[in-house]
Amino acid sequence: MNTAEFKALRHLSAKVGSDPLLVQAAGGNTSIKDEGVMWIKASGTWLRDAEAKDIFVPLDFARLSAALAADDPACESCTDFVRQDINPLGLRPSIETSVHGLMPQKVVVHVHCVNTIALAIRSDGEALLGEKLKGFTWAWVPYARPGLMLSRAIRQAWKPGVDVLILGNHGLAVAAESVVGAEALMNKVVAALVAPVRDFGKPDIATLSAICAGGSYRLPEDTECHAIALNDDARKAACTRVYYPDHVVFLGTSIPEEVSSNAVAVAIPGKGVLLHRDAKPSVEPMLRCAGDVFRRVPAGAPLKALTATEIDQLLNWDAEKYRQTMKAV
Numbered sequence: 001m002n003t004a005e006f007k008a009l010r011h012l013s014a015k016v017g018s019d020p021l022l023v024q025a026a027g028g029n030t031s032i033k034d035e036g037v038m039w040i041k042a043s044g045t046w047l048r049d050a051e052a053k054d055i056f057v058p059l060d061f062a063r064l065s066a067a068l069a070a071d072d073p074a075c076e077s078c079t080d081f082v083r084q085d086i087n088p089l090g091l092r093p094s095i096e097t098s099v100h101g102l103m104p105q106k107v108v109v110h111v112h113c114v115n116t117i118a119l120a121i122r123s124d125g126e127a128l129l130g131e132k133l134k135g136f137t138w139a140w141v142p143y144a145r146p147g148l149m150l151s152r153a154i155r156q157a158w159k160p161g162v163d164v165l166i167l168g169n170h171g172l173a174v175a176a177e178s179v180v181g182a183e184a185l186m187n188k189v190v191a192a193l194v195a196p197v198r199d200f201g202k203p204d205i206a207t208l209s210a211i212c213a214g215g216s217y218r219l220p221e222d223t224e225c226h227a228i229a230l231n232d233d234a235r236k237a238a239c240t241r242v243y244y245p246d247h248v249v250f251l252g253t254s255i256p257e258e259v260s261s262n263a264v265a266v267a268i269p270g271k272g273v274l275l276h277r278d279a280k281p282s283v284e285p286m287l288r289c290a291g292d293v294f295r296r297v298p299a300g301a302p303l304k305a306l307t308a309t310e311i312d313q314l315l316n317w318d319a320e321k322y323r324q325t326m327k328a329v
Contacts, residue, residue, distance in 0.1 A: 005178065021292060024285040026282055029100070039056040040097055056091075057082060057087055058087055059101075078093045098151035101151070110173040112246065119132075122302060126140045133193075138166060143310065149313070200295060203223065207271050216262075216276055219272075245314055262276070
């Protein structure tokens with residue numbers, strides 16, 4: 001498809017994909033429905049590449065919709081609904097395709113907005129969001145693993161006219177009948193959820209450089225990554241438990257304090273963060289995301305971490321295992 005609206009979606013996708021406060025690494029996804037086909041970001045691709053690469057995969061929207069309504073197990077991966085006749089690159093649909101399929105509007109934008117996550121990981125998050133989103137037609141969706149589980153949760157929460165979904169422990173999805181409308185709605189919601197940013201101080205670059213000199217670890221290129229190590233309460237929360245899917249997928253279930261381990265990253269208390277030299281490209285953006293989220297969570301706020309069962313569901317999910325095999329991730 002080469003319509004002006006699809007070109008506009010590619011531009012918006014690249015724009016949000018380049019904003020670390022909205023999307024990190026291969027997270028987030030966008031879609032557009034046109035002439036019976038839903039084009040959605042492919043699994044493992046980065047939204048920031050939307051104008052430079054072919055990252056969208058076509059699905060038969062009628063078949064997808066029917067399958068979602070029937071709670072068809074094929075909705076776990078949605079690969080059965082790909083229009084392979086117009087998918088020359090053999091792309092696989094996003095692991096969050098069900099979100100887009102269940103929202104009837106033409107354009108859907110799903111982002112891992114840090115201001116949204118900072119509220120969505122709180123045990124009192126739904127009530128707080130209710131205050132901040134007065135005037136919006138929105139719905140709260142309790143956490144569920146993407147795929148069939150999430151589609152069930154969305155169906156239960158859905159109300160006529162809803163064009164904003166807040167996904168518990170996950171992120172934000174907005175929908176509209178045009179790309180311009182979706183972007184405007186997203187910006188309006190994000191503005192309503194903006195939170196004060198706490199100052200965690202500055203990293204000790206000299207000490208970090210000495211620790212990693214000649215070893216298996218390196219300094220991150222983005223200095224914002226250090227934030228999560230610079231506040232004791234935030235570090236203990238974010239480095240010992242996980243609160244949203246991409247954290248556990250890319251950073252693991254814990255971030256150690258010492259470089260003696262072979263972890264993808266370490267958070268040295270009061271000093272900053274180091275990355276393993278073999279860490280995948282997504283690790284650094286996800287470290288920054290952790291700091292960005294917790295700088296927006298007030299000290300002492302009640303939090304709801306993912307349970308051991310929810311973590312296991314993510315790590316042993318075939319669709320997620322596929323995404324992890326992709327080099328760009």
